[in-house]
Amino acid sequence: MEQIVSLISAFFTEPGPGGIFVLLVISLAGAVYFILIRWILQGDESGLPIPSKMLKSYRQLSSRR
Amino acid sequence: MRARLINKHEAAILAPLRDFTNADRLLWAILVGLIAVGGYAYYQQWTFGLGVTGLNRPVYWGVYITNFVFFIGLAHSGTFISAILRLAGASWRKPLVRAAEAITIFSLPFGVSSILIDMGRPERAFNIIFYGRFQSPLLWDFTAVSLYMFSSVVFFYLSLLPDIALCRDRLTEAPAWQRQMYRLLALGWEGNPEQYHRLEGVLDGMAIFMTLLVVTVHTVVSWVFGMTLQPGWHTALIGPFFLLGAIFSGTAAVVIALAVLRRVYHLEDILPINLFNSLRKLLIVFTLGWLYMMVAEYLTIYYGGVTEEMLVFWQKFTDDFAGMFWLMVLLVFVIPLFIFVFLGKDRIGWMVTACVLVNVGMWLERYVVIVPTETRPRLIYELVLGDYSPTWVEGAITAALFSGMILLYAAFTRYFPIVPVWETAEEAEEKPGETVTAPRRRWGTVGKTAPK
């Protein structure tokens, strides 16, 4: 437990750990974007055409009132 | 195979990509020339050190940092229009989206490189990663701006993707390397409805993220100044102040870019005049909002009468920097507000004039925020009455940065459609018996009349 507390206080006071923060943030963003782009491109033909899909969901919304 | 979306303006939008005139060649030559001069100036600085600039003690941040803040501010235009207006459900923004985001993409690198140019030893930039301290605003600055740049590129690329596929398919007469480029960048985009659906979903999600990022980035940039104790910088308002200023100058830049594109590429049908009227209303609100913040800032300082603060105050109002300060007030408020309110409606020429003045004025404003404070810093013994005169090196590099941005932008418009073809497309035909107008609901848009 002490190690964790001292680790956290070191993160905030010593030079060095802050840089890890930068790298973590950028890498996390990179990973997320990679996965998202791949997911987008994996969309296939089975989806319905957009107009009636939009209308269908709109109809569902309006009937739920 | 393709979604049943057609865009009747497609030919007009793709026309610039099929052309490359002598005017282009001349423009690029001039811009490359300016960049070369700037490159030479930087070489001088690299060889002889930062002494070739006007920087000194106590004025250690000058034109380069002004450029940094200015370019990051310009970048906020794109995100404002594509992300924030997307969330607000303003559908009139659609034709502008890519032109605005292109400003973001092409100004951010120059903002970041301004920092590197400002450093006498640029390789020390890596120290942020090796020896970063979490409590430093510079670290947050580095993180936020890098994340913003990265995310903007991804956001831009995603919204460009269907149009790259369009270019791949339509521009069959382009040279082989160009067609190969489109093929590579299109990542095999087919354009089926499911892909479009997912793309829209991701763009919606990223729009929220980008909005939060915009607020964070420019606030954090301002906190590089605001978290010091220097008089004139250490105000709590500096966060919202810089943020509104950024969105203001960015929107003005979008107007300029749009007007130029409209004229040069003959896009009058696609970028109708009511776009400019909508932007005009936004600009009036921003001008007044920014005037409000300026008054709040300077009134508080004046009434406080604190010694160190007043030295900086008088520097701006009556002493060394009075000329720049009052010129800035004229260029950012007085003239543009008059033009926006009385002359701007339906008149693109006047709008562009006002927006150019706004941007020049905003550059001056950044300068006036940064430099006077350094000439009258807090520690009295340093009251060497600091002074700052920029040299030709700084001027040349600034010119090179602007030229670089314009060059990248101009080049982009010749290879990719500047108006998003897929976002401005309409449905081809409806099935019989279905009603047409079903406005796409986003997050319970405020102000949109949807039947209850």
Place this chain on the structure above:
Amino acid sequence: MLTVDPQDKAKLINPLFVATPRFWIAASALSAIVAWGLFMYARQLILGLGETGMNRPTYWGVYMVNFIFFIGISHAGTLISAILRVTGAEWRRPITRVAEAITAFALVVGSLQIIIDMGRPDRLIFVILYGRIQSPILWDVISVTTYFLGSITYLYLPLIPDAAILRDNCPPNAPVWQRLLYTVLAIGWRGTREQWIRLEKAIAFMAVFIIPVAVSVHTIISWILATTVQPGWHSSIFGPYFVVGAIFSGIGALFIAMTAVRKVLGLENYIAERQYRNLGLLFVTMNAIWAYFTYAEQLSIAAGQQLEEFPILASKLWGEFAPTFWVMVVLMIVAFWILLVPKLLPASLESVPFFRRRYALASGGAAAITLFLINTPQPSLLNVLITSLTGVAVTDAAAQTLGWILLIVFIIGIGLGVSPWLKARPVTASVIASACVVVGMWLERWNIILPTMTHPRLIFESIYQPTFTELSLTAASLALFALMFLVFFKLFPAVSIWEVAEGRVIEEAKSKITIPAPAPSEEAKQLRRWGIKKG
């Protein structure tokens, strides 16, 4: 002779002529509290301001907090009526009258606070006789007066057609004075085309005019504080910060008021889910913006660490103002959660065990126990508990940290468990969030004024304890506000009849899908016949 749709008549007009026992009880109770307040004020006037807790250096206390609080709430009306009208948001129609009424009455009660705060109220005339234009207090008097006159006008103008409707639709047994009231207020309104056009122009002008006035009011009030050099006050962010806070608290008050009106008068058809949803989005946005400004403010002081400024922040974070500060923060976070998380969670989540109320209750119990354990004196029970459970010896500090982390986890558990319940009841959720916000914003005003007053720049520190007099007068002010509200909506319709009818016409015209709404009223038909277009 102006006619009105029968449903509108039943819901909005008929209650005005029937004084139920419920009304009389409420009115009497409120009047009693107000009378009590008058008595306490007379006492304070005779015995002097020593009856309050104010002293040197704390010369501004609860009264000033109330002043800023009430003026802040008055921004509700402007936001809803004026800004939404200017941006063409149709959903504002049923709530404009409630909002404008809040503005007018909040301004009255707010200005009263200043008079109550003065030991010699007769000196108020000095502002006019010996006013100095460079004084922020003079600007304050000017702007609040302008805003008040503007708001009254802005409340009255849309009231004219409604007064005319009431004049023409009084039941036969209506008292003479009431009919006379409506006749006078309607100033001969006949509903001709020319009159409508002029009224529209006037309202549109007032809407655009009153927005900058409202912004200036709360900015100038903040400058009364910011133009001093007191630590914690001398901050340039105060202008926009106060405006944002005012709009924020105003929306909260509006939620409460419109729910009360909706409940008591049975106006579910008029003030419907659409209003709650859209206003809720605005509310969340203002919450976020307010949090941003608060954070910017406090971070500046924290980073600056200046000699006089930092003790003020310290007193708020862990000093004598820590309870009020942290309660405020918690209330705002709770409000944010209530408004946002139910919207984000799908309704189907109710079937997942963790998202049910009993788990929220269990989490709540665990949180309470943890809070108790954290605050026990050393050697802490928490330490003992952890050591015995996990067999690992921990220091007290580490045990405390773990305790706080667990507390946050349990509180999040409460939040998640309650969310589906909140999702099913948007009106209740809005009211709970608004109550949190209104109380939180009162505390926020307290946290701005009192720490600086008790830790001023030159004089020694002091302590401030509000007395019974101040609390009585605060209660009386709230009662006065509620009483004015009650009486006003006993005499005038809570929903602007003509604006709502107009809205129905516009919606039917715009949408291609038929709404199952009541048939357009006579008035709406008349408007359509004249081809008057709005929006």
